[in-house]
Amino acid sequence: MILILKNRATDDQIDHVLQRVEALGLQHHLSRGTYRTIVGIIGDEELLREEPLKAIPGVAKVVPVLPPYKLASRDAHPDPSVVDVSGVKIGGGNLGMIAGPCSVEDPDRMHRIAEHVRASGANLFRGGAFKPRTSPYAFQGMGIDGLKLLREVGDQHGMPVVTEVTDPRLVEVVSEYADMLQVGARNMQNFALLTEVGKSKRPVLLKRGMAATINDLLMCAEYILSQGNMNVVLCERGIKSFDPATRNLFDVAAVPVVHGLSHLPIIVDPSHATGRPDLIPSCAMAGLAAGADGVHIEVHDCPEEAKSDGPQALLPDQYRELFSQMKSLAELLNKTISPVSETSA
Amino acid sequence: MILILKNRATDDQIDHVLQRVEALGLQHHLSRGTYRTIVGIIGDEELLREEPLKAIPGVAKVVPVLPPYKLASRDAHPDPSVVDVSGVKIGGGNLGMIAGPCSVEDPDRMHRIAEHVRASGANLFRGGAFKPRTSPYAFQGMGIDGLKLLREVGDQHGMPVVTEVTDPRLVEVVSEYADMLQVGARNMQNFALLTEVGKSKRPVLLKRGMAATINDLLMCAEYILSQGNMNVVLCERGIKSFDPATRNLFDVAAVPVVHGLSHLPIIVDPSHATGRPDLIPSCAMAGLAAGADGVHIEVHDCPEEAKSDGPQALLPDQYRELFSQMKSLAELLNKTISPVSETSA
Amino acid sequence: MILILKNRATDDQIDHVLQRVEALGLQHHLSRGTYRTIVGIIGDEELLREEPLKAIPGVAKVVPVLPPYKLASRDAHPDPSVVDVSGVKIGGGNLGMIAGPCSVEDPDRMHRIAEHVRASGANLFRGGAFKPRTSPYAFQGMGIDGLKLLREVGDQHGMPVVTEVTDPRLVEVVSEYADMLQVGARNMQNFALLTEVGKSKRPVLLKRGMAATINDLLMCAEYILSQGNMNVVLCERGIKSFDPATRNLFDVAAVPVVHGLSHLPIIVDPSHATGRPDLIPSCAMAGLAAGADGVHIEVHDCPEEAKSDGPQALLPDQYRELFSQMKSLAELLNKTISPVSETSA
Amino acid sequence: MILILKNRATDDQIDHVLQRVEALGLQHHLSRGTYRTIVGIIGDEELLREEPLKAIPGVAKVVPVLPPYKLASRDAHPDPSVVDVSGVKIGGGNLGMIAGPCSVEDPDRMHRIAEHVRASGANLFRGGAFKPRTSPYAFQGMGIDGLKLLREVGDQHGMPVVTEVTDPRLVEVVSEYADMLQVGARNMQNFALLTEVGKSKRPVLLKRGMAATINDLLMCAEYILSQGNMNVVLCERGIKSFDPATRNLFDVAAVPVVHGLSHLPIIVDPSHATGRPDLIPSCAMAGLAAGADGVHIEVHDCPEEAKSDGPQALLPDQYRELFSQMKSLAELLNKTISPVSETSA
The missing domain is CATH 3.20.20.70 (Aldolase class I)
Known part of the structure; x- marks a missing residue:
C-alpha cells in the first residue's frame, strides 16, 4: 500500500500517519519528493485494507499494491482451475x-x-x-x-x-x-x-x-x-x-x-x-x-x-x-x- | 404499442401479426407507408407486454406507448405522494x-x-x-x-x-x-x-x-x-x-x-x-x-x-x-x- | 512519479529501471516491500511524462503524483480566474x-x-x-x-x-x-x-x-x-x-x-x-x-x-x-x- | 416517421400537427388509441428529418422508421463494398x-x-x-x-x-x-x-x-x-x-x-x-x-x-x-x- 500525501501535509500530519501504520505492526518507508511526500507501507496489506486510510488528514490518495481478492487470484493458484x-x-x-x-x-x-x-x-x-x-x-x-x-x-x-x-x-x-x-x-x-x-x-x-x-x-x-x-x-x-x-x-x-x-x-x-x-x-x-x-x-x-x-x-x-x-x-x-x-x- | 415491420415483411407475416393481436382481443390499425408497414395496437397494452412480439417473424421494432409501471406512474396518481x-x-x-x-x-x-x-x-x-x-x-x-x-x-x-x-x-x-x-x-x-x-x-x-x-x-x-x-x-x-x-x-x-x-x-x-x-x-x-x-x-x-x-x-x-x-x-x-x-x- | 514493479521483476530489470531514471537526471528511492518493489522518482515529473515508463520490462504500474496540466492547475494559480x-x-x-x-x-x-x-x-x-x-x-x-x-x-x-x-x-x-x-x-x-x-x-x-x-x-x-x-x-x-x-x-x-x-x-x-x-x-x-x-x-x-x-x-x-x-x-x-x-x- | 402524441393533446394540437405534415406534401394516418393518439407519416422521411417535430405542442415522441444515413446503408447497396x-x-x-x-x-x-x-x-x-x-x-x-x-x-x-x-x-x-x-x-x-x-x-x-x-x-x-x-x-x-x-x-x-x-x-x-x-x-x-x-x-x-x-x-x-x-x-x-x-x- 502506498499513501500519497497532500502537497501541504504538515509534519504533524505525517507523524500521525506513521503512528497509525506502526500501531498496526507494519513498517513504513518515507520518501519526500520535490512535490509530494509518499509513504510506502511494508507488510501484510490485508491489515490495512479495512482501515479508512484515506480519511486520515493529509492523505491525498491511497494506492493498493495487491488485488483485494486472494483465493480468486492467480497468484494464489497459478494453474487454471477445472x-x-x-x-x-x-x-x-x-x-x-x-x-x-x-x-x-x-x-x-x-x-x-x-x-x-x-x-x-x-x-x-x-x-x-x-x-x-x-x-x-x-x-x-x-x-x-x-x-x-x-x-x-x-x-x-x-x-x-x-x-x-x-x-x-x-x-x-x-x-x-x-x-x-x-x-x-x-x-x-x-x-x-x-x-x-x-x-x-x-x-x-x-x-x-x-x-x-x-x-x-x-x-x-x-x-x-x-x-x-x-x-x-x-x-x-x-x-x-x-x-x-x-x-x-x-x-x-x-x-x-x-x-x-x-x-x-x-x-x-x-x-x-x-x-x-x-x-x-x-x-x-x-x-x-x-x-x-x-x-x-x-x-x-x-x-x-x-x-x-x-x-x-x-x-x-x-x-x-x-x-x-x-x-x-x-x-x-x-x-x-x-x-x-x-x-x- | 406500435409494431414497425421489416422492410421485406411478407403479406403472410403481416397476416400472422394481425392474428396474434386479434387473438388477444385487441384491435389493430394497419398503415402501409412508403418504406415500412406499421401496426398500431389499440386496447390494453398490459395484455401485450408479456408477449414476445419482437420474436414474431417480420417484426423489426416494438415501440411501447405507455410506461411499464402503473402504480408508480404519475398518470395513476397525479399529486405527489407524501x-x-x-x-x-x-x-x-x-x-x-x-x-x-x-x-x-x-x-x-x-x-x-x-x-x-x-x-x-x-x-x-x-x-x-x-x-x-x-x-x-x-x-x-x-x-x-x-x-x-x-x-x-x-x-x-x-x-x-x-x-x-x-x-x-x-x-x-x-x-x-x-x-x-x-x-x-x-x-x-x-x-x-x-x-x-x-x-x-x-x-x-x-x-x-x-x-x-x-x-x-x-x-x-x-x-x-x-x-x-x-x-x-x-x-x-x-x-x-x-x-x-x-x-x-x-x-x-x-x-x-x-x-x-x-x-x-x-x-x-x-x-x-x-x-x-x-x-x-x-x-x-x-x-x-x-x-x-x-x-x-x-x-x-x-x-x-x-x-x-x-x-x-x-x-x-x-x-x-x-x-x-x-x-x-x-x-x-x-x-x-x-x-x-x-x-x- | 511512482513505479510499482511486477512481483517477479528480476534484479536486472530493477537495475535497468533505475538506470533509465538516472539517465534523465532524476533521483530514485527504492522500496522493497513484502510483495512488491516500488520505485519513487524524485524531481521534475515533467521530464518523465513523455517517457513510456510502462513499457520498461518489469514495470507493472505507473502512478503519477502531479496532474499533467500546469497552467490550468490551481496549484499554479490559487485564486479563481475572472x-x-x-x-x-x-x-x-x-x-x-x-x-x-x-x-x-x-x-x-x-x-x-x-x-x-x-x-x-x-x-x-x-x-x-x-x-x-x-x-x-x-x-x-x-x-x-x-x-x-x-x-x-x-x-x-x-x-x-x-x-x-x-x-x-x-x-x-x-x-x-x-x-x-x-x-x-x-x-x-x-x-x-x-x-x-x-x-x-x-x-x-x-x-x-x-x-x-x-x-x-x-x-x-x-x-x-x-x-x-x-x-x-x-x-x-x-x-x-x-x-x-x-x-x-x-x-x-x-x-x-x-x-x-x-x-x-x-x-x-x-x-x-x-x-x-x-x-x-x-x-x-x-x-x-x-x-x-x-x-x-x-x-x-x-x-x-x-x-x-x-x-x-x-x-x-x-x-x-x-x-x-x-x-x-x-x-x-x-x-x-x-x-x-x-x-x- | 411516427409521432406519438401526449396523452392530453388537444384537438387543436392534433390539427396543427396534421397541417404541418400536409404543408410538407406528405400524407398522414391518424390512429386514436385507448391511451394515446398516433400519427403515422407516409412519404419521404428525409423531408421531415430536418423539421423540429418534437417541438410541436402536443407531440410526446418522434419515432423515425428509416436510418438517417443513406449512402452508408446496406439498403442502398446490398453487397459488401471492397x-x-x-x-x-x-x-x-x-x-x-x-x-x-x-x-x-x-x-x-x-x-x-x-x-x-x-x-x-x-x-x-x-x-x-x-x-x-x-x-x-x-x-x-x-x-x-x-x-x-x-x-x-x-x-x-x-x-x-x-x-x-x-x-x-x-x-x-x-x-x-x-x-x-x-x-x-x-x-x-x-x-x-x-x-x-x-x-x-x-x-x-x-x-x-x-x-x-x-x-x-x-x-x-x-x-x-x-x-x-x-x-x-x-x-x-x-x-x-x-x-x-x-x-x-x-x-x-x-x-x-x-x-x-x-x-x-x-x-x-x-x-x-x-x-x-x-x-x-x-x-x-x-x-x-x-x-x-x-x-x-x-x-x-x-x-x-x-x-x-x-x-x-x-x-x-x-x-x-x-x-x-x-x-x-x-x-x-x-x-x-x-x-x-x-x-x-
Whole structure:
C-alpha cells in the first residue's frame, strides 16, 4: 500500500500517519519528493485494507499494491482451475457448452429443445425455474415444478443441468435438483445469496453484473470461495453502455483480463450480451477466439411463444449451424468439449 | 404499442401479426407507408407486454406507448405522494433530512453523532447494522445488536431511524426496530427482497442501482407498491460512469425526471454519489435546487476510525454548516423540514 | 512519479529501471516491500511524462503524483480566474448568463429573441453561424452572413456575443465578429482548432466532450493556455451515459471538481445536457447551487420552426421565469451578474 | 416517421400537427388509441428529418422508421463494398492487415519494423506523422518529414501506407504521400475534416469515436461518402466505459452490427481498444472471429523508447506469432489476405 500525501501535509500530519501504520505492526518507508511526500507501507496489506486510510488528514490518495481478492487470484493458484459439473469439465482447455431455453416451460417443449441441443453437441442444459423479472407483472417461472422438470429432462438426455437461484432461502432446494447453480447478473452483489451458494456443494455459474468491473466480479467470486466452495465459473454477459444498438455491451476483453488475474474459468453469454439473435453467432465465435472456457446460449423452438426472452433465442437449426462453426474453432484452438454421458432414454 | 415491420415483411407475416393481436382481443390499425408497414395496437397494452412480439417473424421494432409501471406512474396518481416516516414527512414540499454514520458503531459515538446532527436540523437518523460489503473480509455490521442500539439512539434523540436490509430473511426483524427500511443500490433488483419489503408495513428508501435507468428504478418501486406497500421514497446516489474523478456519477437530472414520471418522492445521497467529502456540500445544494425531497448524508466524528466508508463522511461541524445553507435554500424554494419530536432525554 | 514493479521483476530489470531514471537526471528511492518493489522518482515529473515508463520490462504500474496540466492547475494559480468578455465578467463570483437561439436565423427573430433575453437579465447573447451537425444533409448554419448578423444584434442590444468556431481556418474571421469563441463538445479534442483559438485574443468557451473526463477537459484547456490565451471558460454540457431518459448525463459534480483542480471558471449548459425543456430549469438551478460561474441556455420564440435543436429550446417567457429564480439563488449565494452596457438602440 | 402524441393533446394540437405534415406534401394516418393518439407519416422521411417535430405542442415522441444515413446503408447497396488501397483489398472477404509503429520515428527503425511486419504477413504499413496528443507538451509527430519517410519505407517494402490526418488544411499534403488517410477517434465528428477527406481521392480509415454510437459512426461515414469519396473503411477501436481494466472497451459486437446496417468494411484495432499488449492477441482473434475485415496493430521493436504509445505496442516477434494464428483463423473463415507487391529493394 502506498499513501500519497497532500502537497501541504504538515509534519504533524505525517507523524500521525506513521503512528497509525506502526500501531498496526507494519513498517513504513518515507520518501519526500520535490512535490509530494509518499509513504510506502511494508507488510501484510490485508491489515490495512479495512482501515479508512484515506480519511486520515493529509492523505491525498491511497494506492493498493495487491488485488483485494486472494483465493480468486492467480497468484494464489497459478494453474487454471477445472470445474467439474457432474462429469462435464469447464476450464483448463475444456469447454462448457450450455444451451437451453430462458425459462423452463412445458415438458414436451423442454424435451424437444434438449434433444436438439444435445444432438448439436451442447454438454450442459439450462432453463430458469425462478426468473428474476424486471416487471412484477411478468411470468416469474414455474418454481419447484420447473426444477423437477428440468432435472427429469437433464436425466433423460444425459445432460447436467444449470439453473438460476435468486433467493438465499431457495439455495437448498435448487441444489437438490440442479448440477450447477447460476447467480444472475442482477444478483451478482447479493452478498446474502453469494454466502449461501458458497456453503452449497454445487458448482456455481456467477454472471457479471451490468455495472460490475472485473475487479468487482472477482470480489464476488471471492465471497463464494471464502465459504469453501471452490467450483466457481465466471460468465461475461454484457455490461451497460451508451449505444442502444445492443442490449448490453459484450466485453470480450474480459476473457483475457480474467485469465490474467484469476485461475477461475470464464465463459461468455452472447444471448444476454447482445439481446439480438443475428449477433449471437459472431459474438459466440469472438468469445471462443478470445479464449473463453465455454459459451452459454439460449435456444427455443418457437421464440414468439417463449415465456421470457423469446426475441433473443436462437432456433435449434441456427444453434446446430453455429455449434458446428464453434467446434471447428475449438479444434483450431486445441480446446476439448467434454462429451455427455449416454442418455437414459 | 406500435409494431414497425421489416422492410421485406411478407403479406403472410403481416397476416400472422394481425392474428396474434386479434387473438388477444385487441384491435389493430394497419398503415402501409412508403418504406415500412406499421401496426398500431389499440386496447390494453398490459395484455401485450408479456408477449414476445419482437420474436414474431417480420417484426423489426416494438415501440411501447405507455410506461411499464402503473402504480408508480404519475398518470395513476397525479399529486405527489407524501411518505410519513413515524411523523417525519417526505415529499410534496416536505424534506427528509437523513444523517448519521455509515455503520452502527459503539454506543457513545452513536449518541454523540445523533446529538450533533439533530442539533444541526436533521430529522431522520441513519446507520447500517447489516452492511453489504464488496469484500467478504470486511466488517459486515453489528447485526441485531446494531439494530437495537440504533433504535435506542433514535428514541433518545427523538429521531425516526433508517437502516438497510440486505436479505429477505431479515425484513421481519429489521422492521421491528427501524422506522424506514433501506434497500441499497446493489440490491435494487433483488426481487426477492423487494417482494418482502413490499409486504412489510414500514416505509422503504429504495436506492437507485449503479447501472439502473430511471425506468428500471421505477419498475423496482413497482415491485414494492404491487405488494401493497405504498410508502416508497426513491434515492439518487450516483451511477456508473467513465470518469474516475468521482466514485459514481451524480445524476441530478434524475430528480426532475422522476418528478415528471412518478408521484413518488426522490431524495439525493451526495455521500455515495461522489465519495468525496469536499464535493458533498455542492452536490447536496444542487440536489435540493433540482427539487429533491430530501438529502441523505453520512456524518462521522472521526472518519479515520469509521468501521466503513470513513473517507466519504462529513464531520459534524461540516454538516452543521452545510445544513444551514440547505435550510436557506429550502426557504427560497418554499420547502418544509418536518421537525422531530421532543427528545426523551 | 511512482513505479510499482511486477512481483517477479528480476534484479536486472530493477537495475535497468533505475538506470533509465538516472539517465534523465532524476533521483530514485527504492522500496522493497513484502510483495512488491516500488520505485519513487524524485524531481521534475515533467521530464518523465513523455517517457513510456510502462513499457520498461518489469514495470507493472505507473502512478503519477502531479496532474499533467500546469497552467490550468490551481496549484499554479490559487485564486479563481475572472474572464472578461467585452465587459461581462465570468468567474470569481461573477456569473456569465448566456442565452440565445441555437442557430443564427432571420434578423427579425434574432432581434426579438435578443430583446427578450436581455430584458430577462442575460448578459451574453449566443447563436451559431457555423453548425457542427451530425447529418451532412442538415442545415449547416448561415456562415459569415450569420456572424455579421449576430454582431449587429449584439451591438444593438448591448450584449457581447458568443459563437462557435468549428474549423481552424475560420478562427480569424470568427474572432473578427465575436466577443467569445465557443469550441463545441465534438471538437474538444480537435487539437488543431485548440491551437488556433489559443493564438487568438478572444476569450474561449470550451465545452466538455461527451466522452471526456475532467482531466481530459483540463488538458484541452491547457492546449489553449499554452498558446498564450489565458481567457478560457469551461462548460459542462452532459456526458454519455446509458440512460436514454436524458440526451446526455448532466455531471453537476464537475463544477466543484473543476473548482478544486483549476482556477478556470466553469459554467453549465442544461440545454445540451438534458435535451428536454422541462428539465432545464431544475438543472440550471442545480448548476448554480453547485457553484457554477454561469448558465448557458438556448431560447427560441418558436421552437417548432427553429433551424436546429428546436425541441430543447425554452420559450422567452419560460426563460424569464427561470431567470428570476436563478437571480434569487445567485443572491443567496452572493454571486454577481455583470450588467450589460446601455443598448445603442 | 411516427409521432406519438401526449396523452392530453388537444384537438387543436392534433390539427396543427396534421397541417404541418400536409404543408410538407406528405400524407398522414391518424390512429386514436385507448391511451394515446398516433400519427403515422407516409412519404419521404428525409423531408421531415430536418423539421423540429418534437417541438410541436402536443407531440410526446418522434419515432423515425428509416436510418438517417443513406449512402452508408446496406439498403442502398446490398453487397459488401471492397475498398482498394493501392492494390490491397479490404472488405467482402478480403482482410486488411495494418501494422506499424504509432509514430513515424527514425529511418532505421522504420525500415526494420516494416521489414518485420511484412515478413509476418501484414499488407499495409502504418505510422503517424501528425499526432493528436492529449498533452500540448507531448511529441506532436515529425510532420511532413515523417510523411516523406513513411512513403519511402512503404515503397521500399512494397506496402501501401496509412497515416492520420488531423487538420483540414493538411488533407492535400497528406494525400500526396499516403495511400490511405486515417481519421482518428478524437476527430470522428470533426465535420470540417470529414468534408475535406471526402473531397480527396484517397481511401479513408474512419475510427469510431470513444463516445460514438454505431449510428454516429455511420453518419460520419455518410459525411465522407456524400462528398463523393466512396472508399471508406470503418474501425472499431474501443469506446468509453467504467472499468479501468482496459483503456477503452473493445466493442466486438460493433463488427456484426455494422455488417447488418452498412456495406462498408469494418476492421478492429485491439491496440487502442485495450491499451495492453497482453490482451491484443485475444482481442485481435476475437475481432476476426466476429467477422472483421482486417486488424490494425501497433508494432515497435523497442517499446520503451517509442515516441508515443510504447506501452501498447507488440514486439515484432509477438506480432509474427499472432499473425500466424490470425492466418489460420482467416483460413477457417474463408477470408483472403491480399498479398503485397514485390518490394523494390
